[in-house]
Amino acid sequence: MIPTTDVRRWPPEELRRRLDASEPLVVLDVREPEERLLSAIPLPPSVLDLHVPIGHVPERLDALREVVAGRPLVIYCHHGVRSLATARWLADRGMADVVNLEGGIDAWSTAVDPGVPRY
Template sequence: MDELAAARPLLLDVREPWEVQTASVTGAGYEVLALPMASIPARLRELDPERPVACLCHHGARSQRVAQFLDQQGFAHVANVAGGIDAWSLECDPAVPRY
């Protein structure tokens, strides 16, 4: 991983591919990685446990479970985006479609 990517927090989108196609977020200052929740255990080695990670789903329930799993796996800096992409659309970026 290059130093620039390592310095930026990771927004881990754990929704299903069809959900990511329906509504997604972009932004400066963080990298977005879409990995469906069910694939996280098998792909855990792709994630840096020292990099800050914020987990995102539709309403915040799946991402909360992933955040707890990552915490249990020893990830140092994990957060959940409360309310998910639905709250993101309402509070941060109304251009993000709601579904």
């Protein structure tokens, strides 16, 4: 089944603004482990930084619900395609306040932090 729920989308600059404001966020990286080794968005200690490859998200649904606990869940991948699909899938299963990082880590690297390696 194709996800039907649309989700909010933040450009990288919006995530940067919210991180700078110390908003309580959960950030979920759905890339594969090999990609995470190449680069990751550096997050402050106040942000819960999760890594669950997209193929493992269904089996971690209950754990994700528990850990999010009312905070916005910002999801990213390489270019924003896998994260958007994941965000819609989670929203279709009742998760509220799910956000896709537009353009993924690649957009983050070009628009916000050129120190994060591109691949």
